[in-house]
Amino acid sequence: MxxxxxxxxxxxPVREEVIVRMQEALAGCFGNPSSTHGFGRTAKTAIEQARKNIAKYLNAHPSEIIFTSGGTEADNMIIRSAVRDLGIRTIITSKIEHHAVLHTAEEMVKEYGISLHFVDLDPMGNPQMDHLEQLLDSDQTKKLVSLMHINNEIGNAIDIEAISHLCKAKDAYFHSDTVQSIGHYPWDVAQTPIDFMTAAAHKFHGPKGIGFAYIRKNSGLKPLIFGGSQERGYRAGTEPFHNIVGLEEAFLKAYDNxxxxxxxxxxxxxxxxxxxxxxxxxxxxxxxxxxxxxxxxxxxxxxxxxxxxxxxxxxxxxxxxxxxxxxxxxxxxxxxxxxxxxxxxxxxxxxxxxxxxxxxxxxxxxxxxxxxxxxxxxxxxx
The missing domain is CATH 3.90.1150.10 (Aspartate Aminotransferase, domain 1)
Structure with missing residues (x-):
């Protein structure tokens, strides 16, 4: 058969080069990245190099890349923190988002009493720009728009440039679940005024259990997980060094080829x-x-x-x-x-x-x- x-x-499937890189990390670089001795410094240096390499391909600053366990955690972290820390009172999304976005937004309604609106879709599943603009103009509350770049079920690609510029013009924050597009499409966050993005390594031939959030500098988000100063203070906990270098290897191979x-x-x-x-x-x-x-x-x-x-x-x-x-x-x-x-x-x-x-x-x-x-x-x- x-x-x-x-x-x-x-x-x-995980690329062979990624497996080799992760095996080398597991065998030869087991120090805690937060330790100050040589074993720890070696791991910490490699993590920061991975952060720089990823940021370079996105035209981002390294401090804007925060490693997470994957796209779901990154979506949750961004949406929850935006409501809690940025004063978001209205979330605008669509009914065909990944449940990592939809369920989190629905939970924010229960916990914080925010308003949740869904942008109209055309018959093929694309958001209607005129309706999005109407929702952005509907009141003076602080708003977060969350629309995925590539739909994970039907593959539709939204006009992320137009949406990001519209959100900027309307003084709204823009988050996009880019799990299906990072590693498959080029990005330049200096030209696309997007505030938050998410990625998962296993969608571009990397390991499971690792991804990252792009969080634009000076956004005002604060950590959800406390206990240490790892990941610029956004995410406490010992970094999974082997997974991070696996993500880096997969990311670089994806964009090099x-x-x-x-x-x-x-x-x-x-x-x-x-x-x-x-x-x-x-x-x-x-x-x-x-x-x-x-x-x-x-x-x-x-x-x-x-x-x-x-x-x-x-x-x-x-x-x-x-x-x-x-x-x-x-x-x-x-x-x-x-x-x-x-x-x-x-x-x-x-x-x-x-x-x-x-x-x-x-x-x-x-x-x-x-x-x-x-x-x-x-x-x-x-």
């Missing part, structure tokens, strides 16, 4: 779309995921023309055939509910059909896509 991994939006790997993965996505349309012409691509220009090059989300009774067996069948994909965010896999993203953009009829997310990486091949489309085609006939 062939094994095909097309669930890279959930997590990616960005154009080459982007071209290759884009080619895989285009090939998948062409093959699927030829084999299953009634299939529909959800959101803008079938548009090579308006969605990320790393994934497609497709509504397949199978009846409801067959839909129940589809993921199980694909798994038996060695194919890994998903019906939505991996963070929702324990839930019996349908995708909250697709509910916002699909008709009731299409919601009864199976929708699957296939996501690609540099480790995939056209031969694997041939196999997956062949399995889907056979399933449709049986």
């Amino acid at each position: 062939q094994k095909v991994y097309l669930d890279n939006a959930a997590t990616t 960005l154009e080459e790997e982007r071209a290759y993965v884009s080619g895989l996505k285009k090939y998948f779309i062409e093959k699927l349309e030829a084999s299953l012409p009634e299939a529909k691509f959800n959101g803008l995921s079938g548009d090579m220009d308006q969605s990320t090059y790393t994934l497609v989300n497709v509504c397949l023309p199978f009846p409801e009774d067959k839909a129940l067996m589809l993921l199980f069948h694909l798994d038996l055939k060695g194919i890994a994909c998903s019906k939505g965010s991996a963070c929702q896999s324990g839930s019996n509910g349908s995708s909250h993203v697709l509910k916002e953009i699909l008709s009731e009829e299409d919601m009864k059909k199976p929708s699957l997310r296939f996501s690609f990486s540099k480790f995939n091949t056209r031969e694997e896509i041939d196999y997956v489309v062949g399995v889907l085609s056979d399933f449709s006939r049986n």
Whole structure:
């Protein structure tokens, strides 16, 4: 049985160079970075070098990079701290954000009594700029806008430049969950007036359990975790040195090879779309995921023309055939509910059909896509 991994939006295989770097760190650099002796200083120096290297590619200041356990912690830290420390009384977001943003915003309503507004979406799932502007102008409260750059389920890419400049013009803070875009798109925070961003290493061939928050200098945020002065005081606790250098290695490899790997993965996505349309012409691509220009090059989300009774067996069948994909965010896999993203953009009829997310990486091949489309085609006939 062939094994095909097309669930890279959930997590990616770790690069060999990253594994080697982490092994070297675990074996030879075990000192506590907060210790003042040579073992500790060696680890601390490497952490600060990683911070500088990451900041360089984002055109940020090293002090603006704060290492976290991943994107979820970074989203929570930013949203919670913004409400507590910056006097945010209104959060504006969308109903198709990652739950790390949605659930945190909802909790802020319960805990602090803030207002929560959702920007209207067009039929394809993109935020309506005119409605966003109306929400920003609706009252004089301090506002935080939180809109993800790349949607993790349908792949839509928002106009982050336009949104960031609109927020700046309206004197609102702008946070973006960029977990699906950092490592896949170039960034220049000096040109894009974004206040807060988040990243997770395992989305660009790094280890799990490590990511970072970009927090613009002099933002006024204060720590949520107390107990030490690590991470500029934002996040107390001994730094996971091996994970940080693993993140750094994955980050540098992603950007050093960005154009080459982007071209290759884009080619895989285009090939998948062409093959699927030829084999299953009634299939529909959800959101803008079938548009090579308006969605990320790393994934497609497709509504397949199978009846409801067959839909129940589809993921199980694909798994038996060695194919890994998903019906939505991996963070929702324990839930019996349908995708909250697709509910916002699909008709009731299409919601009864199976929708699957296939996501690609540099480790995939056209031969694997041939196999997956062949399995889907056979399933449709049986």
